[in-house]
Amino acid sequence: MLQQRNLLTGGLSLALRNWPALVWTYVFNLVLAWLFTLPLQNQLSAMTAHSLASARLTGAFDLGTLGEVMLKLSKGPGPATMSSYLTTPFYLALYFFLVPGTLFCYQTGEPARLFTLLRAGMDHFWRFVRITLVSLVVFAAVLGGLNALQNLWSEHVDQTMVGRKAFLLELAGMILVGLAAALLRAYFDLVQVYTVPLGRMTFPAEAGKKAPERQIRRAFKPAWRALLGNFFRVYLTFVLLTLLGLAAVVLTARTAMHSLAQPRVWPVFLLAQLGLFLMLLTRFWQRGAETILVLDNPIPAQVIVVEAVITEVVAVQSVPGESDANPAQGAKDARSGEVAEFSI
């Protein structure tokens, strides 16, 4: 009989038990952001550190002075803010390693050491890239259409009313688009979660040979089935945690904003980081909840030829042909409990 564990508590438990995955992801983002912002910091420092005019940004936060800083930066020798835009692509690249690694640790119980995260991440990297490409196509198609509808709705509202009512009606339209985006995201999250155990299995290939599963399409159907079968549980959990993350960011950002006029920087820094960390925690919580769901709804055994390949075997598979040549060795290294978790 399939289990029906609580997604919220189970997900939180997984996220907290594997806290190093969360912390590493946060640290990478923090380091990347600050690393790429260093040129800006240097330019700002050169401009303000020895000027009396900067007093209005010390014990106060004068927006006119801020505007002057931005104007000077824009007229400076080089666009100092440019390098900071590299944070996102670099973080996303790392994220493609860290997410599969995290899901691997969630599913296998392996300690979420950086090495483990990155090694598992390397195994699944291209699968996740392919899933992302597919998801972007689906996002563009679905959200593009919805966005066009939203624009029509917004236009209609704009033509007929103004003020708070118009704002709320337009906001309602945007929330609907956001909810659709959340649904798509939840589905592709599940695809990602199913991809991890599938990626560690081998399947009969042509000419009777067995090859590691590189297809991501096998994950779409179970993810769809799991989503439909547990729709409200999954969707409400996902939306709730998304809202929690956003609320954390908004609240801490607002509090940080109220500290801007202080002649100290650490309150702003700590509050901003707290919000970002909590936002990330809710994302890992979502991943944990989705993992619980996948573990409770494994891929039916008859659909695939199960040949479990767990952590250590992944390492063996890195030598081409070795694991295929001696699957028994891999099975011997495997911990039976983990095999059962994702294969039956």
Next chain:
Amino acid sequence: MSRSSQFTSALLALFLAAPLTVAAQSIATNSAVPLSTRVTSYQIDARLDTGKKSLDATETLTYKNLTGQPLTSIPFHLYLNAFRPESSFTRETHFTGGIRDSESKDEYPSEKLGSVTVSKIAADGYGDLTAGMHFTAPDDGNRQDHTVAEVPLTHPLEPGATITFHLAFHDQFPLSIARNGYKRDFIMGGQWYPKPGVFWHGAWNCHQYHSTTEFFSDFGTFTVHLTVPERYVVGASGVPTGSAANADGTKTLGFYGEDIGDFAFAASPHFTVTDGVYNSSMGPVKVHVLALAAHPAAGPRYLDIIQKTLAEFDRRYGPYPYKIVTVIDPEPGSEIGGMEYPTLFTGATSWYEPTYITEETAEHEFGHQYWYGMVATNEFEDAWLDEGINSYTEVNVLSSILGRNTSMFNRPYANAGDYEAQRLEYALAPDYDPVTHWAFKFRNSNSYGGVTYGKTATLLATLEGIVGRDTMDEAMHTYFMKYRFTHPTTEDFLRTIEQVAVARGRATVLPLADLCAGLAGCVADVPAVNSSLRPYFDQAVYGTEVLDYAVDNVASSPVEWWLPKPKDKDAKKKLAYLNAIYLRRKGDFVLPVTVEIVFDDGTRVRENWDGVDRWKKLTYVRRAKVVSAEIDPDHAVLLDVDWFNNSYTTKRNGVPARKLTTIWASMQQFIAQLAAWIV
């Protein structure tokens, strides 16, 4: 003619007669005598079709020839014809940007087409002049620009004589563009009727409508009747003279204005009324606010700021002589907000507006009642005398009401002052054009905005620092009282400042030969008043020089540098230092400045530098080291484009850079996390 039409006509006749009776009692102003030389007199009867966004009207215009010479033709402005792709207005907007709309796309939306079509023009004693009317393009020769039409007279209009035109015209209002048109069921009637140019300085001054230009017209009286659907509320220039319901579900509203140069109206079924009174030094002024029902806070906010603004203007510059000022809250998302017309202006707000933009816009547009409305400079050729001076007075008035550093945004965690906004606007485009350029001859709309508004406000604030606030206030008061209702020029304004400054001992009269000494690009044809302010005017007003002074370097070294450094405190205190401060003039603008040097024993020294050379070295031998050096320590030279390099302190302050970096880096982190959520 139907019975209802006859009834309407009878009512209209009553309305028409009413102003003639009450005009003698001056229902429109608090003055017993005419305030202006009334060149024109309009009687307009218009019917507004709110469904088709169009208007049909008849106009009786009486023009008095006070030019001192016979006139053989009269040019008319037909501003609504600008809203066509062929017009100079749209061409300029498309290629160099407009101050309200860019029209950058390669197609012109049909709903933005606007026009004014004169179907008939005749004049008493001159017959039907319609056939002779033809479009002209005095500025750029664009034959497809139909914003100016010339009407040749069949015989000259002699000096002192009067001509009465009778026109019939049809307006098609565009979807809101450049202060005009409709948005949803709101209609703004601005520049909507044929209006003659101004015979000024010996010639007709009737420019085409350009992307950056505003308006110029003679003073006169307006008697206007507007027929609108019953449910509509209308605000208009002048005072309301009555309302009569018509049988066809419409109503006819009467308005009368005198000593004004233009007439505008705004109509919406969603206006709510908030009224108040301000008792000016000339009499009571009704503040009539028509705010959208969707903006419940707007009415009280507009009323409060306008009452306070009226008090400030009355005290600083002179009285507001009209009996009413009407504030229109236009539909959001329109291009109509923030525009001035005589005794009426449009604001700009929203249902949620936590800043002081509502107040700032209202104050600014009210200020135009003085500089555009009464002083009435030529906005085509001397835009800075209206928009610029108004921006300067806006900064001062808002500073008095809302605080100098908080007049745009005031929260415990952040603030912004209006003067900084003006400075920034100027700094964005400081040197393409002088403020005296004709409005349509600026490089582009950014330069027009930055220079006309921002630079003027900033240069006048800097001038205030030079001659003193009291002197500047007196000069502004003198200028307003002397030149109201007269269409003054740039030199009228500058000479007024010079005369007041000289009289108060804040400027001196210079011999002619001294005026251009050491100044590159100094204007050769010096005007009649040659004060010590003229070099400033030549650079700030007539020139494009950029003002940027900097403290280049600060150094303190022991005079006897070759001796070992003493270790005990007393010996250290007795050590003499050679302090050197290098100042630099980075821009071409030459202005004497003050420098303040602070030493670590607490002493402060102020020096003056004439700024003629590119750099200057200040040296001091003292038993103290320099802590800081600052050019313009009183922060009076707002024209300096870079305030950060105006000072140098040896005490490093890393807080601002860390604060801004923290904000920026956190934002990057957030964006990265958000992007990761998506992929």
